[in-house]
Amino acid sequence: MRGSKICRKTKETDIALRLDIDGSGQAEIETEVQFLRHMLDTLARYGGFDLELKATGDNDHHLIEDVAIALGTAFREALGDVPVERIASAMVPMDDALVTVSVDIIDRPYCEVDCPDVLYLHFFRSFAMSSGITLHGIVHRGLDEHHIIEATFKALGTALRRAVVPRESILSTKDAVSLRRE
Numbered sequence: 073m074r075g076s077k078i079c080r081k082t083k084e085t086d087i088a089l090r091l092d093i094d095g096s097g098q099a100e101i102e103t104e105v106q107f108l109r110h111m112l113d114t115l116a117r118y119g120g121f122d123l124e125l126k127a128t129g130d131n132d133h134h135l136i137e138d139v140a141i142a143l144g145t146a147f148r149e150a151l152g153d154v155p156v157e158r159i160a161s162a163m164v165p166m167d168d169a170l171v172t173v174s175v176d177i178i179d180r181p182y183c184e185v186d187c188p189d190v191l192y193l194h195f196f197r198s199f200a201m202s203s204g205i206t207l208h209g210i211v212h213r214g215l216d217e218h219h220i221i222e223a224t225f226k227a228l229g230t231a232l233r234r235a236v237v238p239r240e241s242i243l244s245t246k247d248a249v250s251l252r253r254e
């Protein structure tokens with residue numbers, strides 16, 4: 073099992089997180105923001121990750137940002153040095169919304185995601201920066217913000233599930249690219 077545990081406590085937030093990348097999509101999430109719970113549950117389910125999270129914060133911005141940082145850090149640690157498929161995409165429809173997410177699991181943190189909500193845009197950016205992945209998200213169409221954000225989390229989970237599949241050798245024209253900071 074590729075997994076990791078993170079405890080992250082600041083004056084603003086208190087987060088305990090356990091992530092198993094080779095899980096079965098089970099999430100146990102305790103936090104006061106109902107929509108964040110719903111999105112993390114969606115991410116875990118579509119990603120095939122097992123995720124346990126307890127998080128409190130002094131406001132929604134700090135909570136959502138720090139959960140994303142903890143999750144990204146856990147993701148990076150859980151992957152370790154095992155070569156993976158790296159690049160994957162998923163296009164996900166959800167009622168009126170149609171969203172594509174593409175990821176590259178490589179130490180080139182970048183985030184360009186269309187997101188109608190600034191807090192969840194912050195989530196995606198913080199996740200990309202702390203995990204080190206390249207993350208793009210395109211909203212092809214959509215009317216309902218909830219559907220657009222939820223479709224983006226489904227697409228992110230699906231793309232990550234495809235990208236973390238182990239492979240025999242490292243996919244790169246460079247030599248070994250390690251995700252671990254030495």
Ligand SMILES: [Mn+2]
Nearest residue numbers: 133134137194
């Ligand atoms: Mn912030």
